Amino acid sequence: MAKLADLFSPRDMTVGEPWKRILEFSIPMLIGNIAQQLYNTVDSIVIGRYVGDNALAAVGSAMPIYNFLLVFFVAVSTGAGIMVSQYFGAKDREKLSRSIGVCLTLTAVTATMIMIIGPIVVRPMLSFINTPPSILDWCADYLLILLVGNWGFSYFNILSGILRGLGDSLSALVFLLISTVLNIFLDIYFVAGLNMGVPGVALATVIAQVISAILCAIKLKNMHEVFELNLEVMKPQKEYVAQLLRLGLPSGLTQVIFSLAMVTVQSLTNIFGEMVIACNVIVMRVDGFAMMPNFTFGIAMTTFTGQNVGAKKLERVEEG
Template sequence: MKTNHSSEFLGTEKISKLLFSFSMPAFIAMLASGIYNIVDTIFIGKGIGTLAVGGVGIVFPIQTLYNAFAQMISIGAASAISRSLGEKKDDCANQVTTNAYILTILISLLLMIISYFFINPILFFFGSNEELLVYAHDYLMISILSIPFNALALLSSAVFRAEGNIKVSMMVVLIGAVFNLALDPLFIFTLNGGIKGAAFATVIAQALASLFALFYIFSHRSIVRFEKKYLIPSLAISRSIISVGFSAFARNGATSLFALITNSTLRTFGGTQSITAFGTVNRIISFFFLPIMGINQGLQPIISYNYGARHSDRIKQALKLALIYTTIIGAIGSLVGILFPTMAIRLFVKDKQLISEATFVLRIQLLFYWTIGLQMVASTFYQSIGRAIPALFLSILRQFIILIPLIFILPRYTSLGINGVWYSFPISDFSAFLISAFVLWQAWHHLHIKNEDK
């Protein structure tokens, strides 16, 4: 097979230019996705009502769990593809790509079947009450159809990014976000589809994104190929993909578990209003989180390729710039939370009591948001070099190891009550920041030795 090393610029281009050119399209794509999440909530809140926002808030962590499985395969595959291309092992990159698509389809179909037959128990398990169930049920029942489309779009975007084709990677995400924005008002307002209309808009948009991605890779426009001889997944390749990608699964899975425990706690100590406030705030915070994720997505192929090519100095340069960019975005989030929380909340809800509670929640949750960038960069670094255990630890540190226990303990075993939930966020943010900084500092000083001994 004729090899194609058009991804070699990852090991030669100036790092500042490379990171900017990779991060900016990913940033735009994630920003568009974040804008969609914000506008979608506005449409649902204004067009259907506050309870519908609460119902979607219940479904959001379930969708995050679906994404966790998709991210497990896409992140693990992307890391392996970039490292293989850096080592000039193109055939190995093709095998990883093919195996990743097969695994994604199998897992997506299994999730659809489980979700369809156990939809109400799943919704109650994730914190729904009878008041929110009708909205959450209608939204999730239709959203189930988007599971394979969303997973294939996420995988394709990661594959294109891994080979250095960042613009096409951006297009996959943009198609989903832009069509969602266009279809939401059509289905909710014009066609009076209500909460079901919002879900149908998502399904159609994700289907279009995945079809574009599949057409691109099957028409042999990408560097890596989908090859028939690798249709039966290799156990070794699958294990490699899952072991590295498991940290991404754990991070997203911890997010779902955290939402489950938080919603359950809020249902006990605060009721429907607190659940709705939490769901609304989550959508706003995702607006700041997604650009940080976009920069980390741009960072991943740079680190992976140069790790495979043994260019440790280039990895350090990329890490420095990524830390600067993500910290600035996190600081902007903190400033919004401190200075303009009420203005942000009023975009979604009208109820004065809900606005008051959600404003307080947003201010508390964004207080130390400037620390999130370093935590994400540290986790991405270990994912990129194929170090599964440190990547897993850093991925679950904030939410699973620190935040979830605090949310469980503080409201129940202190006098804080419902405020114990909200105070858990700044405590966990700053604690995880200190630990992640220490782990990354150690890796920084041993990076050259590890690369040379690899």
């Protein structure tokens, strides 16, 4: 039992063989990333099979806008992972606690803003990227549900980023697998069973994301031996907010540029009609699997580097 508990505990990457630590961390995360891509692929399969090509095209047209509106969370998640890994490596309990607290507070503020602003800008943005009128309503419904329910997505990304910063990629994997299985069953139930169509897929996604975020929160709440989590540490402090943004904004700006490119490509794709849009969705789902190894080892090295920089073991960073 002790060995099993160790697997789901924060992992100190400042000791041991670097290649072993990186590999041990990467494998669960790679499986998790594949599961997350499967998550999106199942949405497409269910909606295409039970509703039709136009519904699949609607989901595909909506995703670039959804990713663009939520790109800030990529910056916060990346910054959180780096900051948490550095303080964990330095064994600084107070700063680790406050950095985690400020991440949670910023996420709440931003998620609320998106919940308010998102529904206002959805239809103008869909019209701007030449969304065909035949799928415009489906696209809008899909986005509205995802944006109003964005707390699950937002907190899962932030909390799993914190877990990774602590060296615990296995817990995030288990929670993601639970979420993926739940999403598959809810997709089939809402779409095939209740005939809810595109909104059913969105609702299934939101529920699954909320469950995974709650599981991550429970896991972090029980890590009393590593850091404190209370209202005091969640008060925003200029020092930690500035550091979080400094670490996360470069990644966030990169994602903004990438998201704008995808929005532009989607705008051009939409001109050719629903069938081409649906084909593009299928291709992008398959392409997503090919990117998983690069993405996984990039995050693994971020955590490894962060912990060893925090511990001032720069020779391990070079070796890693």
